Amino acid sequence: MILKASERANAANLARHLMNEKDNEHVELHELRGFAADSLHGALHEVKAIAKGTRCQNYLFSLSLSPPETENVPVEVFEAAVNRIEKRLGLEDQPRAIVFHEKEGRRHAHAVWSRIDVRELKAINLPHYKNKLNGIARELYIEHGWEMPDGFKRVRSPSPLNFTLAEWQQAKRLGHDPKRMKEIMQECWEKSDSASALRNALFEHGYFLAHGDRRGFVVLDYRGEAFSLSRFTGVKSKEVKQRLGEAPKLLTVDETRQWIAAKMTKQVQSYIRELEVKYRKKGLSLTFQRKDMVDRHRAARAELKQQHAERWQEEERTRAARLPRGLKGLWSWVTGNSRKIRAQNEKEAAEAQKRDRQEKQAITEKQLSERRALQAMIVLRRKHEHKMLSRLSRDVIDYLAMGEEARELVQQRKNQEMKRNSGPKPELEL
Numbered sequence: 001m002i003l004k005a006s007e008r009a010n011a012a013n014l015a016r017h018l019m020n021e022k023d024n025e026h027v028e029l030h031e032l033r034g035f036a037a038d039s040l041h042g043a044l045h046e047v048k049a050i051a052k053g054t055r056c057q058n059y060l061f062s063l064s065l066s067p068p069e070t071e072n073v074p075v076e077v078f079e080a081a082v083n084r085i086e087k088r089l090g091l092e093d094q095p096r097a098i099v100f101h102e103k104e105g106r107r108h109a110h111a112v113w114s115r116i117d118v119r120e121l122k123a124i125n126l127p128h129y130k131n132k133l134n135g136i137a138r139e140l141y142i143e144h145g146w147e148m149p150d151g152f153k154r155v156r157s158p159s160p161l162n163f164t165l166a167e168w169q170q171a172k173r174l175g176h177d178p179k180r181m182k183e184i185m186q187e188c189w190e191k192s193d194s195a196s197a198l199r200n201a202l203f204e205h206g207y208f209l210a211h212g213d214r215r216g217f218v219v220l221d222y223r224g225e226a227f228s229l230s231r232f233t234g235v236k237s238k239e240v241k242q243r244l245g246e247a248p249k250l251l252t253v254d255e256t257r258q259w260i261a262a263k264m265t266k267q268v269q270s271y272i273r274e275l276e277v278k279y280r281k282k283g284l285s286l287t288f289q290r291k292d293m294v295d296r297h298r299a300a301r302a303e304l305k306q307q308h309a310e311r312w313q314e315e316e317r318t319r320a321a322r323l324p325r326g327l328k329g330l331w332s333w334v335t336g337n338s339r340k341i342r343a344q345n346e347k348e349a350a351e352a353q354k355r356d357r358q359e360k361q362a363i364t365e366k367q368l369s370e371r372r373a374l375q376a377m378i379v380l381r382r383k384h385e386h387k388m389l390s391r392l393s394r395d396v397i398d399y400l401a402m403g404e405e406a407r408e409l410v411q412q413r414k415n416q417e418m419k420r421n422s423g424p425k426p427e428l429e430l
Contacts, residue, residue: 003085003134005061009057023103024101026301029097043097044060047059047095047116053121059115061112061113063133065109065111068147072364072365072369075357081136090126094113096111098110099111105371180386188201194244195249207220210252217230217244220260226253297370300367319349
């Protein structure tokens with residue numbers, strides 16, 4: 001499973017993020033160990049209060065565990081992975097919390113440890129924890145027979161499609177496929193050796209190179225939205241300037257937007273609006289299905305939790321009734337019968353806990369399977385939407401090219417006419 005971690009502070013923000021039910025379909029506080037509080041907010045604030053007695057700024061160690069999206073991973077596998085990690089990093093016996101998240105048919109976990117050693121009142125050092133986590137992640141993929149990501153197969157060849165939050169949100173807001181956008185810009189950059197070559201390469205894919213107001217070069221789509229060239233190509237601004245020269249030779253963003261708007265025909269604009277409305281309606285339908293499914297799943301889990309609690313209480317009363325009281329209890333203690341009854345009760349309690357976990361895991365896997373089927377429909381709709389919008393983008397480019405060619409022909413005719421008018425005039429006969 002993919003392991004990502006960081007040393008951090010701000011306990012309130014972390015607790016709020018981990019218990020966020022708005023962005024996650026299911027949130028479960030699975031474990032609180034070593035805390036006096038019974039809530040995640042209270043537990044992390046305990047760590048913050050203790051850290052004030054030290055000079056440690058990042059008093060928390062936060063870790064996310066993401067298994068392959070198609071795998072149904074039991075809780076015991078997550079717990080074993082967390083135990084292995086804390087042992088490898090030297091965080092054994094430190095207060096920790098484990099939270100499970102489910103979203104879009106995927107289940108992952110978050111673990112948070114306190115870095116403060118309360119005995120010595122100092123922070124536990126975590127040297128090279130990223131390298132250690134990568135090693136543990138690779139071990140988990142091999143042990144469980146999961147398909148290993150390319151990032152682990154090629155250790156020194158990370159994926160170039162790593163987005164910052166701002167890039168992802170900007171591209172997602174516009175309805176584009178952000179990874180495809182970055183691939184296009186990187187491909188155009190690789191095969192271009194000048195500003196004109198890059199401009200033409202981007203133009204073929206429906207993008208326009210322009211001079212930015214604050215940045216040297218930006219790329220515009222047919223809607224006029226600007227994207228940073230250096231950020232989407234992964235190239236430093238200095239290298240961009242060396243290859244492309246001075247940006248002022250290009251049209252500015254406003255001029256490019258005016259040029260695009262002048263070339264866009266009302267018919268193509270109506271097609272785009274019609275398509276966007278169509279997919280928005282389909283998206284609303286799938287969104288309603290997703291919300292209805294999430295509500296049903298939450299209700300089913302709440303009902304199962306209530307059933308487990310009621311059954312546990314009934315079984316606890318049955319186990320407690322086995323122990324004799326009064327003189328019989330004293331005699332049972334003397335003869336050792338009480339120890340046998342307690343041992344039997346402990347064994348039955350462990351079996352009941354295991355049974356409840358299995359029932360919970362079964363309903364979780366069933367719901368994940370149902371949610372993944374719906375998510376596949378959502379992904380298919382998105383792909384179809386991106387495909388159709390890409391086709392319309394190419395249509396727009398055809399219109400732009402057609403208009404540019406017509407303008408050049410008009411200009412050529414004007415030039416020819418000016419040449420004829422400026423030539424020597426024939427002499428008039430008297």
